[in-house]
Amino acid sequence: MPFKSLGLHPLLVRATQDLGYKEPTPVQAGAIPPALEGRDVIATAQTGTGKTAGFLLPTLHKLIGAPKAGTRVVVLSPTRELAEQIEEVCRGLAQHTQVRSALIVGGRPMGAQERALRSGTEVIIATPGRLLDHLNRGVANFAKADTLILDEADTMFDMGFLPDVRRIIAKMPARGQTLFFSATMPPVIAKLAHELLKNPATVQIGRRSATAVGITQAAYPVPTHLKTALLRHLLGETEMPSVLIFTRTKHNAKKLARVLTNDGFSVAELHSNRTPAQRTRAMDGFRKGEFQVMVATNIAARGIDVDHITHVISTDVPDVPEDYVHRIGRTGRAGATGDAFILVSREEEDSLARIERQVGQRLPRVTLPEFDYTAAAPPKPPASSEGRGGGGGRGGQSQPKKPKPPGQKPQGRGGPPQGQGPRQGPGGGGKRRGDREQGGRR
Numbered sequence: 263m264p265f266k267s268l269g270l271h272p273l274l275v276r277a278t279q280d281l282g283y284k285e286p287t288p289v290q291a292g293a294i295p296p297a298l299e300g301r302d303v304i305a306t307a308q309t310g311t312g313k314t315a316g317f318l319l320p321t322l323h324k325l326i327g328a329p330k331a332g333t334r335v336v337v338l339s340p341t342r343e344l345a346e347q348i349e350e351v352c353r354g355l356a357q358h359t360q361v362r363s364a365l366i367v368g369g370r371p372m373g374a375q376e377r378a379l380r381s382g383t384e385v386i387i388a389t390p391g392r393l394l395d396h397l398n399r400g401v402a403n404f405a406k407a408d409t410l411i412l413d414e415a416d417t418m419f420d421m422g423f424l425p426d427v428r429r430i431i432a433k434m435p436a437r438g439q440t441l442f443f444s445a446t447m448p449p450v451i452a453k454l455a456h457e458l459l460k461n462p463a464t465v466q467i468g469r470r471s472a473t474a475v476g477i478t479q480a481a482y483p484v485p486t487h488l489k490t491a492l493l494r495h496l497l498g499e500t501e502m503p504s505v506l507i508f509t510r511t512k513h514n515a516k517k518l519a520r521v522l523t524n525d526g527f528s529v530a531e532l533h534s535n536r537t538p539a540q541r542t543r544a545m546d547g548f549r550k551g552e553f554q555v556m557v558a559t560n561i562a563a564r565g566i567d568v569d570h571i572t573h574v575i576s577t578d579v580p581d582v583p584e585d586y587v588h589r590i591g592r593t594g595r596a597g598a599t600g601d602a603f604i605l606v607s608r609e610e611e612d613s614l615a616r617i618e619r620q621v622g623q624r625l626p627r628v629t630l631p632e633f634d635y636t637a638a639a640p641p642k643p644p645a646s647s648e649g650r651g652g653g654g655g656r657g658g659q660s661q662p663k664k665p666k667p668p669g670q671k672p673q674g675r676g677g678p679p680q681g682q683g684p685r686q687g688p689g690g691g692g693k694r695r696g697d698r699e700q701g702g703r704r
């Protein structure tokens with residue numbers, strides 16, 4: 263089914279062609295027709311499904327040729343990175359039209375944002391905190407804003423933004439249409455949707471919390487103290503042109519980034535201890551391929567859309583299965599393929615079992631014959647202030663081989679050797695320090 267048959271304005275159809283979209287993705291085919299009719303929409307869809315164009319196309323359609331009447335559309339996103347991506351997609355889709363959009367996020371100068379808001383830019387794409395700052399100072403006027411788009415509503419809740427979101431909505435008296443997107447639908451989010459939406463069309467893509475098609479998953483059992491060593495081994499042995507590595511804590515992210523940089527990888531770091539400018543540089547560099555590796559925590563990496571990520575490696579097992587689904591959704595985007603590896607200590611097997619129940623699949627367990635799983639834990643540094651969680655410690659392993667840069671002979675995209683039972687070494691169970699990246703479910 264071509265985009266044209268959805269009834270979209272020809273200028274938007276042209277933009278989809280320019281962007282290389284051949285046909286609507288399922289979430290687009292499901293959400294665009296009712297949204298064009300002016301109906302509210304509730305969609306359960308992860309990033310990577312094409313949901314951004316799913317809500318932007320019908321919204322832009324409505325604005326083409328409409329008299330300029332100040333801000334008409336407010337798109338709320340939980341993170342700066344996601345907001346930036348939405349704005350980029352918006353500019354791409356609106357490229358043949360007169361519709362203007364503006365990005366209102368923290369960490370950017372207020373002046374340009376104030377000008378955009380005061381001049382009544384039609385589409386405002388914002389994170390809640392900064393937008394509320396402007397609203398409270400009387401800079402923005404949303405009296406005519408009739409469309410609200412909530413993206414990643416579940417993350418919005420996780421990050422504690424719902425009160426801000428409600429305050430912003432209260433400043434939109436003309437709200438006539440709401441498009442509500444969430445990767446998951448826990449009860450608190452279903453309740454919010456019930457409050458905000460009138461007779462919505464429902465779009466549900468795939469099973470709840472199913473992992474995206476095209477992702478090969480594998481679990482690597484390994485004692486906690488050998489996780490970094492195994493990770494370095496994997497990176498050294500396998501061609502991974504673009505790899506996103508998750509750690510539980512920002513402390514571990516920082517430490518791991520240092521280790522991998524010393525190994526000769528180009529590494530970007532993304533977690534909440536980085537300044538907004540550093541985060542932007544990390545994202546831009548990773549997106550452009552200047553960094554082969556990005557080390558990130560959960561919250562910072564939510565909703566990241568980098569279409570060339572070939573591998574996602576989790577150095578810890580998330581307690582909440584949906585977090586795992588989010589993580590691995592960073593690869594295999596929009597029908598591409600990718601590998602998702604998770605390093606699991608014996609203590610984390612229960613959490614992994616919960617994830618497996620949720621995704622309806624048992625992950626193959628992989629051990630590497632050439633890796634020494636029996637190496638002892640390294641001696642504790644005296645009066646250490648370092649954590650020993652998932653990303654920590656060199657684990658007494660020898661240096662890995664030089665990293666394989668992109669473009670070398672593929673080894674089945676990291677296709678792991680199969681079929682051997684895990685050989686657990688001694689140790690494991692290192693305590694985690696309390697610097698876990700915040701934002702866990704409340």
Ligand code: AMP
Nearest residue numbers: 283285286287309310311312313314596
């Ligand atoms: P999203 O889920 O909105 O983050 O989109 C994920 C990726 O899919 C983005 O890189 C989009 O550019 C891409 N995309 C969106 N719609 C389509 C489509 N109809 N065909 C191919 N790619 C698409």
